[in-house]
Amino acid sequence: MMSDTHLNGAKTNGTNISEVKTPFLIGVAGGTASGKSTVCKRIMQQLGQAEMDHTQRQVVCISQDSFYRDLTPSEKAKADKGMFNFDHPDAFNEMKMLNVLKTILAGQKVTIECYDYRTNALSEKTITIYPADVVLFEGILVFYFQSIRDLFHMKLFVDTDSDTRLARRVPRDIKERGRDLDHVLNQYMTFVKPAFDEFCSPTKKFADVIIPRGADNTVAIDLIVHHIGEILRPGGNANNLTPGP
Ligand SMILES: Nc1ncnc2c1ncn2[C@@H]1O[C@H](COP(=O)(O)OP(=O)(O)O)[C@@H](O)[C@H]1O
Numbered sequence: 001m002m003s004d005t006h007l008n009g010a011k012t013n014g015t016n017i018s019e020v021k022t023p024f025l026i027g028v029a030g031g032t033a034s035g036k037s038t039v040c041k042r043i044m045q046q047l048g049q050a051e052m053d054h055t056q057r058q059v060v061c062i063s064q065d066s067f068y069r070d071l072t073p074s075e076k077a078k079a080d081k082g083m084f085n086f087d088h089p090d091a092f093n094e095m096k097m098l099n100v101l102k103t104i105l106a107g108q109k110v111t112i113e114c115y116d117y118r119t120n121a122l123s124e125k126t127i128t129i130y131p132a133d134v135v136l137f138e139g140i141l142v143f144y145f146q147s148i149r150d151l152f153h154m155k156l157f158v159d160t161d162s163d164t165r166l167a168r169r170v171p172r173d174i175k176e177r178g179r180d181l182d183h184v185l186n187q188y189m190t191f192v193k194p195a196f197d198e199f200c201s202p203t204k205k206f207a208d209v210i211i212p213r214g215a216d217n218t219v220a221i222d223l224i225v226h227h228i229g230e231i232l233r234p235g236g237n238a239n240n241l242t243p244g245p
């Protein structure tokens, strides 16, 4: 289904001297454990991309967590005790996010550091994002920063009720992020919940599509995938990609 219709190639005497892809950039926001990553995975699966080698992939997903800023030693000590606010916009490096997304939109390859929740820091592991047709950028605050928000061609908000999100976050953080129950609940009540109400939830208004119940909402995901397919098909409007309002 992926086509080359949105290659912005400069042609001289019929020869393509440069072929630059402008990827279709999709922002996926929502509260913690709302199912953002799972929705992205479903979209990739339905576009037939999830099982592909990452160098061949034409649909890729990037997490906003790769753009947490470095912590000072005293912030690090707080973070280890669950006393640092990772849900506040100041915890992110907006300029780095902006530069990376602009590079991706310019059709260039980028290398992104992966985030390690056990050390509360970027890890040595990196992932290289090759020029792709569709790039999904998911995270709690991807619509918070206007500079970032303005870059998206499509904005999705995964809307899952807070009880469900907490019920998913507790086992996930214990199993996958090396936390204990006290740590998860204290952090949730002190920072995660208030920051969701103050910074994340208000960004729902920027979404083009709100997805109630996340990945359980197969109808919404089918519609979104169909729309992406229409844009990318030969003759679709992918030649004229401009970010949405
Ligand atoms: N529809 C669903 N039904 C059951 N569990 C889900 C569903 N969506 C996500 N999960 C689980 O909830 C946790 C958080 O999901 P994830 O997609 O990683 O959320 P987010 O990216 O928003 O933090 C994971 O353990 C995931 O397997």
Ligand SMILES: Nc1ccn([C@@H]2O[C@H](COP(=O)(O)O)[C@@H](O)[C@H]2O)c(=O)n1
Residues within 6 Å of the ligand: 031, 032, 033, 036, 065, 068, 079, 086, 087, 116, 117, 119, 120, 121, 139, 140, 192
């Ligand atoms: N060192 C960190 C960094 C982030 N968090 C929490 O992760 C949440 C965002 O990730 P989701 O997959 O849940 O969207 C966010 O709510 C932070 O509290 C963390 O606990 N530790």
